[in-house]
Amino acid sequence: MFPFAGSSYQGPSPRYAELRTCPQSVVKVPTAGGVDAWLVTEYADVRAAFADPRISRAAACGEGAPRVGGSMHTTPEMIISMDVVEHTRLRKLVAGSFTVRKIESMRPRVQEIVDELLDDMAAKGPSADLVQALALPLPLTVIGDLLGVPRQDLQSFERWARAFATVDDRAGGAASLEGLAKLSEYIVGLIADKRANPTDDMLSELIAARDNDDRLSEQELVTFGFTLIGAGFDTTANQLGNSVLALVEDHRDQWELLADKPELIPGAVEELLRHVNLFATDTTGFPRVAIEDLELGGAKIEAGDAVVIALASANRDANVFEDPDRLDVTRTDNPHISFGHGLHYCLGKTLGRIEMQVALEALIRRFPSLRLAVPASELPWHEGEINHTLTSLPVTWDA
Structure with a gap:
């Protein structure tokens, strides 16, 4: 039954390794949503599925679309729910704000x-909750600066976005829908404020595109606003926290290597993105639906069939990565697919990389003796979310 048991931040469910040995690499599996879905597990097939316009995100959000379970609620107006024409239109509106040069200037x-x-963490030390001290406030503050969200509002926004990311289907999606409503209500108010007092930020630019050029509907404007904010902090916060946990607890030799050779950190970030498993279902969390008959990985997929793309499995494919289950911060040949591929290739990839690089370099330099303050088995995790999300990460260091 999909989602499979056994997934953690340390890696995907062992079931994926078994499936990658099957003669047919794309297999049909029963899902918690009550339908069968085609599961894509090998690297080459995952890339092909992401790039194939016949495997549609929009169709997965339509009326009567098959529900596979283990995925968060999305709406047709969200950019992550769109296919090529509408997705390209919205992406172009913000692409200029996400160029490598502009993001690097941040x-x-x-x-x-x-x-x-980290100054504040050191002053209060020698112990801290790394989630609250660094992993969460860093991306929240950065995306708040980029989009013009008042700092005093960021904690409320984080709480609503956390609810929106809930994927517990047993509750009928009530928590996710409530979070979505709160996010929408907040963005409506923020848009009204920025219409009256525009500033130099991305949300003000989107409002101008709506009001002056009519390139956005009002609903698209609201939805785009909270999608950018949510996507801009949640994945980075979880990736940073989980990566530090992996280094200090599971791969201490790699932490110490980075302390001795900080020049390895950019490559280490790429390896952490590949190795540390972010998604709780080992997929993107966003199923797709075939809109035409097609063949993929030896499977004959029919129009209307659900398709699930397993990112974490692709990142452990031995056909692409030597010794794929080993975390190696010196790895140089690393074409990981953690940011997706094709149409929905992550817009914020450069910003996420910069935040990870800067945070890890400073943390390792300033707190080389950093370690867990509690046994790893006692670490608290949020339940029922799209990502593997630590509630807190208690750490300590030598004063």
Whole structure:
């Protein structure tokens, strides 16, 4: 039954390794949603599925679409729910704000935020909750700066976004829908404020695109606003927290290697993105539906069939990665697919990389003796979310 048991931040369910040995690499599995779905597990097939316009996100959000379970609620107006024409239209509106050059220019500000957070952590030490001290406030502050969200509102926004990310189907999606409603209500108010008092930020640019050029509907504007904020902090916060946990607890030799050779950190971030499993279902969390008959990985997929793409499995494919279950911060040949591929390739990939690089470098440099303050078995995790999300990460260090 999909989602499979056994997934953790340490890696995907062992079931994926078994499936990658099957003669047919795309297999049909029963799901918690009550329908069968085609599961894509091998790297080459995952890339092909992401790039194939016949495997549709929009169709998965339509009326009567098959529900596979283990996925968060999305609406047709969200960019992550759109196919090529509408997705391209919305993506173009913000692409200029996410160029490598523009995002790279934010690195000094990211460094400033990290230094302030770690100064505060050191002053209160020698122990801290790394989630609250660094992993969460860093991306929240950065995306707040980028989009013009007042800092005093960020904690409320984080709480609503956390609810929106809930995937517990047993509750009928009530928590997710409530979070979505709160996010929408907040963005409506923020848009009204920025219409009256525009500032130099991305949300003000989107409002201008709506009001002056009519390139956005009002609902698209509201939805795009909270989608960008939610996507801009939640994945980075979880990836950073889980990566530090992996280094200090499971792979201490790699932490110490980075302390000795900080020049390895950019490559280490890529390896952490590949190795540390972010998604609780080992997939993107966003199922797709075939809109035409097609063949993939030896499977004959029919129009209307559900398709689930397993990112974490692709990142452990031995056909692409040597010794794929080993975390190796010196790995150089690393074409991981953690940011997706094709149409929905992550818009914020450069920003996420910068935040990870700056945070890890400063953390390792300033707290080389950092370690868990409690046994790993006692760490609290959020239940029923799209991501593996630590509630807290108690750490300590030598004063």
